[in-house]
Amino acid sequence: MDPKELKLIVENLKNGGTLLYPSDTLWALGCDAENDSAIDKISVLKGQQGPMVVLVSSLRMLLHYVPQLPPKAGDMIEYYEKPLTILYSGYRFISDKLSAADGTVAIRVVKEPACVSMINHYGKAIVSTMATKKEGKLPFTFRDVPVDIRKAVDYTAAFNMDFKGSRASIIVGIDPKNELFFIRKDKA
Numbered sequence: 001m002d003p004k005e006l007k008l009i010v011e012n013l014k015n016g017g018t019l020l021y022p023s024d025t026l027w028a029l030g031c032d033a034e035n036d037s038a039i040d041k042i043s044v045l046k047g048q049q050g051p052m053v054v055l056v057s058s059l060r061m062l063l064h065y066v067p068q069l070p071p072k073a074g075d076m077i078e079y080y081e082k083p084l085t086i087l088y089s090g091y092r093f094i095s096d097k098l099s100a101a102d103g104t105v106a107i108r109v110v111k112e113p114a115c116v117s118m119i120n121h122y123g124k125a126i127v128s129t130m131a132t133k134k135e136g137k138l139p140f141t142f143r144d145v146p147v148d149i150r151k152a153v154d155y156t157a158a159f160n161m162d163f164k165g166s167r168a169s170i171i172v173g174i175d176p177k178n179e180l181f182f183i184r185k186d187k188a
Contacts, residue, residue, distance in 0.1 A: 001114055001159050006121045009157055013122050017154030018042055020145065022163035023055065023128045024112035025083050027139035029153065030055070033125040039097045042129060045152050052098050052129040053085055053106045053169075057119035062109055065125055066091055070178045077109050082186055083169035084108060094125065108169055114160045140165040 019030045031038035087104040131145045139145045171184040
């Protein structure tokens with residue numbers, strides 16, 4: 001990825017800006033996962049308080065935010081090839097605005113190289129939520145992102161503009177016995 005582009009993205013995130021970027025699943029809106037006002041800006045852009053995922057670039061970074069993983073979670077994250085989001089009840093250094101009503105926060109370790117590079121250069125977790133309104137078309141391509149959202153974000157990442165997503169992530173929960181269970185499986 002172009003170092004100048006990475007610098008612009010990092011500056012935008014550090015300054016509390018919103019970002020339109022290709023995630024590992026769809027075109028997404030993002031910001032710093034600790035910045036309450038930036039998270040609020042994304043909710044306003046989407047016209048709703050919807051589900052938002054936290055993206056990290058490695059298992060090591062995940063352990064900064066989730067101090068203890070359930071058994072098998074590390075192996076599942078490392079070896080599962082498809083995007084995998086896990087709902088954690090114990091987290092730190094993430095805005096409480098990102099937690100669901102049950103107190104869980106959704107976190108995914110991305111594997112898409114450009115997204116990994118972006119997060120690594122920022123050095124912190126970022127938010128990911130579909131770049132669309134409530135009833136909007138899934139933003140698989142940049143053209144699928146509503147024009148009003150494109151115009152309203154603080155910065156649009158210029159890397160991987162031809163990115164075409166293909167599916168939402170698989171979602172896994174953690175039961176009271178600290179065991180993993182599927183909430184949303186792969187439909188492909």
